[in-house]
Amino acid sequence: MTAINEVTDLSMDGDVAVVTLDSPPVNALSAKVRDGLYDAFAAAIADPKAASIVLVCAGRTFIAGADITEFGGAAKGKSLQEVQKIIEDSPKPVVAAIHGTALGGGLEVALCAHYRIAVPSSKCGLPEVNLGLLPGAGGTQRLPRIVGPEKALDMMTSGQHIPAPECVAMGLVDELAAEGQLRIDALAFAKRIIAEGRPLKKVRESNAKVEAARGNLELFAAFRAANARKFRGFKAPESIIQCVEAAVDLPFDEGLAVERKLFVELVTGDQSAAQRYVFFAERQVWKIPNVADDTPTIPVQKVGIVGGGTMGGGIAMNFVNAGIPVTIVETSQAALDRGIAVVRANYERSAKNGRFPLADVDRRMALITPTLDLHDIADVDMVIEAVFERMDIKKELFTKLDNIIKPGAVLATNTSALNIDEIASVTSRPQDVIGMHFFSPANVMRLLEVVRADHTSNTVINTSMQIAKKIGKIAALVGVCPGFVGNRMLAARGREAQALLNEGAMPWDVDRALYDFGFAMGPFQMSDLAGLDIGWVKETSKGATIRDRLCELDRRGQKNGAGYYDYDANRASTPSPVTEAIVREFAAKSGIAPRTFTPDDIIERLIYPMINEGAKILEEKKAIRASDIDIIWINGYNWPVYRGGPMFYGDQMGLDKLLARLKEFQAQAGDVWKPAALLEQLVAEGRCFQDVKP
Numbered sequence: 001m002t003a004i005n006e007v008t009d010l011s012m013d014g015d016v017a018v019v020t021l022d023s024p025p026v027n028a029l030s031a032k033v034r035d036g037l038y039d040a041f042a043a044a045i046a047d048p049k050a051a052s053i054v055l056v057c058a059g060r061t062f063i064a065g066a067d068i069t070e071f072g073g074a075a076k077g078k079s080l081q082e083v084q085k086i087i088e089d090s091p092k093p094v095v096a097a098i099h100g101t102a103l104g105g106g107l108e109v110a111l112c113a114h115y116r117i118a119v120p121s122s123k124c125g126l127p128e129v130n131l132g133l134l135p136g137a138g139g140t141q142r143l144p145r146i147v148g149p150e151k152a153l154d155m156m157t158s159g160q161h162i163p164a165p166e167c168v169a170m171g172l173v174d175e176l177a178a179e180g181q182l183r184i185d186a187l188a189f190a191k192r193i194i195a196e197g198r199p200l201k202k203v204r205e206s207n208a209k210v211e212a213a214r215g216n217l218e219l220f221a222a223f224r225a226a227n228a229r230k231f232r233g234f235k236a237p238e239s240i241i242q243c244v245e246a247a248v249d250l251p252f253d254e255g256l257a258v259e260r261k262l263f264v265e266l267v268t269g270d271q272s273a274a275q276r277y278v279f280f281a282e283r284q285v286w287k288i289p290n291v292a293d294d295t296p297t298i299p300v301q302k303v304g305i306v307g308g309g310t311m312g313g314g315i316a317m318n319f320v321n322a323g324i325p326v327t328i329v330e331t332s333q334a335a336l337d338r339g340i341a342v343v344r345a346n347y348e349r350s351a352k353n354g355r356f357p358l359a360d361v362d363r364r365m366a367l368i369t370p371t372l373d374l375h376d377i378a379d380v381d382m383v384i385e386a387v388f389e390r391m392d393i394k395k396e397l398f399t400k401l402d403n404i405i406k407p408g409a410v411l412a413t414n415t416s417a418l419n420i421d422e423i424a425s426v427t428s429r430p431q432d433v434i435g436m437h438f439f440s441p442a443n444v445m446r447l448l449e450v451v452r453a454d455h456t457s458n459t460v461i462n463t464s465m466q467i468a469k470k471i472g473k474i475a476a477l478v479g480v481c482p483g484f485v486g487n488r489m490l491a492a493r494g495r496e497a498q499a500l501l502n503e504g505a506m507p508w509d510v511d512r513a514l515y516d517f518g519f520a521m522g523p524f525q526m527s528d529l530a531g532l533d534i535g536w537v538k539e540t541s542k543g544a545t546i547r548d549r550l551c552e553l554d555r556r557g558q559k560n561g562a563g564y565y566d567y568d569a570n571r572a573s574t575p576s577p578v579t580e581a582i583v584r585e586f587a588a589k590s591g592i593a594p595r596t597f598t599p600d601d602i603i604e605r606l607i608y609p610m611i612n613e614g615a616k617i618l619e620e621k622k623a624i625r626a627s628d629i630d631i632i633w634i635n636g637y638n639w640p641v642y643r644g645g646p647m648f649y650g651d652q653m654g655l656d657k658l659l660a661r662l663k664e665f666q667a668q669a670g671d672v673w674k675p676a677a678l679l680e681q682l683v684a685e686g687r688c689f690q691d692v693k694p
Contacts, residue, residue: 002043008036010043015051016190017044017092018183022058029105030067031077037109038078041086041094052093052190055113056183061100062122063109068131068276080105080137088112088202093193097186098122098173101161108137111146114201116173117189118164119182124172127159129236131279132272132642136263140243141204141255147172148209149244153223156244157237210248220245233518234642235271239263270652274644278634281627281645285476286465288624289694295462298410300470304329304377306397307386308339308370311414314442315384317343318471320367321443327369327377336370343368346443374404382410382467384436391418395426402427410460412436417483420453430455434464437484439636447636448473449484476632479622486632488617489646492609495672497523500605501546504587504594507564508575513602518640525573528563532556549582604661611650612662615676618647618692626651626689651688659683 001011007023019040023033037055044053057063070076087094087109096102096110098118107124110116118124126135126143134140135156144152147170155162167173177185213219220241224231231237239262246258266272303319305312308330316326330336344365351358369376377383383405385397394413401411411433413423424433435451448468452461461477468475478485500510511522521529532547533556541548550563555578557563558571565573587594597605614629623629630645643649650658659680665673682688 004040004043005032005036007032008040010040012047012049013187014191015049015194016187017047017050017053018187019044019053019055020058021055021063024059026061026064026100027057027059027106028065028067029063029080029109030070033063033067034080034083035077037083038086041083041090045086045090045092050092051194052095053090054095054097054183054186054190055087055109056097056186057099059100062096062098062102063106064101065104065106065127068279080108084109084112084137088204090114091200093190093198093200095186095190095193097177097182098124098164099182101125103161104128104135104139105137108135108139108142111139111142111203115175115189115193115198116167117175117177117182117186118167118173119177119179120164121179122164123161124164124167125159125161126156127161129157129234129240130159130275132234132236132269132275133266134236134240134243134259134263136259136267138204138256138259140240140259141247141252143172144210144244144247145206145252146203146209149213149219149248150223152247153241153244156240157227157231204252213248216248233640235269236266239266271642274642274648274652277627277644277648278630278641281625281631282474284625285474285628285631286469288461288465288477291458291461291465295458297463297466298381298408298459300324300381300410300463300467302327302380302382304380304383304405305386306374306377306383306401307414308336309386310342311438311440311442312386313339313343313346314440314444315386315414315438316368317346317443318438318473320364322471323367324471325367325369327371327380329371329374329377331372333372336372340365340368340370374400378404379406380409382412382463384412384414386414386438389415389418391422394418394423398423398433399426402429408432410434410463412464414438417487419482420451420480421455424453424455431457432460434460435480435484436464436468439486445636446472446474447486447632448475449486449632449636450475450477451480451484452477453480474631474635476628477624478628478632479620481617481620481622485614485617485623485629486636489610489613489629489633490637492613493606494523496605496609498545499669500597500602501583502586502590503592503597504583505597505602506575506580506583509597509599510602510606513599514606516599517603517607518643520638524564528557528565528567528573530557531559532563546579546582546586550579553578555579605665607646607649608658608661608665609673611646611658612673612676612679614647614650615679615689618689619676619678624694626692647689651690655679655683655688 001009003009009020011018021027044050094113095115095117096113099122102110102124104126107126126139128135151170164173168176175189243259246255303324303326305316305326306329308328316328319326347361347364351361383401387393387397413435416437420435424430433453434456437449439445439447450464465475483491497510507524511525514522533551536551541552543549543552555562558567561567564579566576567573617623618626626647629647633639633645634641639645659675662673662675
């Protein structure tokens with residue numbers, strides 16, 4: 001065995017040269033990996049004893065992609081294209097032996113080998129779209145040639161990881177190796193290639209599948225139309241489609257030039273910068289400065305959930321999906337039966353949609369025990385309350401739980417805004433009390449705000465974060481304050497949304513501005529969807545707000561066909577003349593001269609106060625990092641990922657510009673717009689939110 005460099009070596013097995021890459025943790029294509037691969041292949045090609053070459057990776061995976069940390073930096077060492085060229089142009093057959101994952105640049109390297117073999121558990125994919133990019137090392141040109149344009153479009157615009165057996169079926173992989181003996185089977189495959197005199201198959205020269213699609217304009221038009229909603233606002237999917245069009249219509253090298261041009265536009269653009277930022281932020285959010293990695297956790301083998309409504313049932317499904325038994329407690333049999341029926345209906349719908357076999361419905365439901373007796377959850381390791389959002393109700397419940405639940409169990413509240421220290425104060429074990437704020441629908445939404453109270457122990461914090469991972473959530477640790485992080489910032493946006501209406505802006509103008517910014521819907525569409533009468537009391541209503549007036553007219557939202565908008569039988573919305581008249585009436589009463597609001601005006605009014613509130617949250621240390629705030633908004637409130645989150649957006653626009661605009665608003669509308677002290681400080685020091693360290 002010859003060491004080529006610290007991550008690559010070359011050995012011989014009979015007449016097969018074996019290039020082994022070992023660069024933990026995922027064999028990413030860093031400069032030293034590229035240099036090692038290039039030099040190893042050069043040596044194998046030059047060795048007269050080598051008849052064929054096998055590329056195999058040590059560790060848990062094949063090459064899992066590019067080294068993202070090198071993006072935007074100065075070029076070092078051999079380029080990926082040089083590595084690919086020496087592999088593809090090798091006069092000796094090259095076999096890529098795949099285990100774990102071959103992703104991004106890893107698959108693009110494997111596509112330059114003449115043959116590919118993989119173990120059944122491995123997966124292949126080109127997920128660059130998730131970073132706002134396209135495969136920039138020939139992937140957009142080679143993949144359509146080997147799997148066809150239709151499948152290539154699906155794979156690259158979704159970023160999906162394809163299991164090896166499917167890869168074989170579509171022609172991406174030539175053979176399956178036996179699990180656990182990839183090296184042995186890859187060597188045998190390489191020797192068989194030589195013995196049978198098989199050709200050097202270059203994917204770049206395989207044109208049959210792209211030529212078959214040439215002139216089929218409907219293929220691309222139909223794909224764009226089918227995915228218009230999914231791709232809305234994103235630049236990378238459209239660039240990928242254009243690259244596949246080039247693969248179909250142009251010779252390989254000309255298609256490669258199109259790919260290179262569009263890749264450079266994306267990698268230097270704002271969207272990819274934002275999506276790469278989010279990639280790292282999602283990993284950073286799990287790191288808690290004062291909770292060490294070796295902090296013990298409480299084994300959570302049984303969970304109790306108090307409240308079987310929409311939220312409680314959704315929370316239960318998360319644990320059941322992870323194989324953890326759940327006991328749901330309700331106060332009446334009717335409520336309990338209704339809640340269990342909703343959970344079953346959700347599972348049956350998922351099974352009918354093919355997410356799992358229909359037989360799994362009963363298996364999952366068997367993990368749920370319904371009860372009317374709190375004492376039936378006395379032995380659980382974690383209890384989560386999901387009862388009505390009132391402090392007196394929650395304090396009464398936690399007093400009972402304190403006397404019933406076994407010592408050492410986690411006592412969690414799903415409150416979205418209430419003071420958890422006050423809830424914990426009625427127990428004899430405040431160190432065991434924590435907030436676990438799930439977002440609705442809890443079985444779908446990815447975010448979990450884990451709320452640390454004053455006395456919460458590190459063991460309970462670590463347990464809550466680790467169980468979040470186990471049930472498939474992304475968790476952000478935050479501190480106690482009204483609304484915590486997400487809802488506190490949402491309240492700032494909501495305040496200005498209402499103020500805009502009082503100044504004569506129409507709900508549909510506000511909603512359209514946010515929709516075009518990248519949100520799925522605006523605040524007034526959301527209100528109509530949820531129901532305008534949530535929290536509204538008819539007996540005490542005095543028509544003091546636009547919402548009050550609408551409710552008094554029995555305009556409750558989508559559920560009865562009229563809210564801020566009018567709705568048809570299919571719940572399609574149209575601007576309402578009734579709402580418009582009420583808005584104009586309130587605007588006249590405000591004494592503010594009517595004006596026209598541009599979309600940019602509306603975005604400033606809605607987004608800037610959110611960022612300012614985020615700065616206050618950071619200043620108060622209610623969030624650990626600015627990036628944690630962004631993760632909360634992306635995963636819990638549908639902030640467009642290609643804008644990186646509100647704090648990233650503030651940094652990108654320039655905090656000096658933000659501060660100046662806030663001061664202008666403060667002069668016009670008062671101290672509700674007063675800039676956060678942290679924002680003033682950062683501008684004075686020439687720093688940004690990302691510079692604020694925990």
